[in-house]
Amino acid sequence: MKQSLLFQIKLLQNAIVRNICTDMRKHNISAPPSQIGSSIIGYIIRNEGKDVYQKDLEIVFKLRRSTISGVLQTLEKKNLIKRIDSSSDARVKKIILTEEAVKMYKGADFHLKRLEEKITSNIKEEDLRIFCKVMEQMQQNIETK
Numbered sequence: 001m002k003q004s005l006l007f008q009i010k011l012l013q014n015a016i017v018r019n020i021c022t023d024m025r026k027h028n029i030s031a032p033p034s035q036i037g038s039s040i041i042g043y044i045i046r047n048e049g050k051d052v053y054q055k056d057l058e059i060v061f062k063l064r065r066s067t068i069s070g071v072l073q074t075l076e077k078k079n080l081i082k083r084i085d086s087s088s089d090a091r092v093k094k095i096i097l098t099e100e101a102v103k104m105y106k107g108a109d110f111h112l113k114r115l116e117e118k119i120t121s122n123i124k125e126e127d128l129r130i131f132c133k134v135m136e137q138m139q140q141n142i143e144t145k
Contacts (some may be wrong), residue, residue, distance in 0.1 A: 023111045
């Protein structure tokens, strides 16, 4: 029986999360409180030197303000981020990482890159390019319809 595409995507996501959690526990690496929390930390690191605000995260991750706000509150409670007043706009706060967040991210980043190599091994570059293109098209379909 052919399984639905959504079911296959969910199975892949479950396998990835399970592998990440197992690998991080095995190597005694602490993880952020959520997947989106980890993605936010990674985004801020990749945009070093730029000011990052909550609104930026809402746009990049295509999540509601309340969702991002909740994740940021959790990251702040875990001492992974700080929100400081913006020098250009008193209504918003700039999000900065703590040393603990940077250390945690760097420890996990090696293992995530290794997992990506593992799940893409034996897959032709052209097939991966097509897969990524199709995934982007699916995301656009969801957003526009």
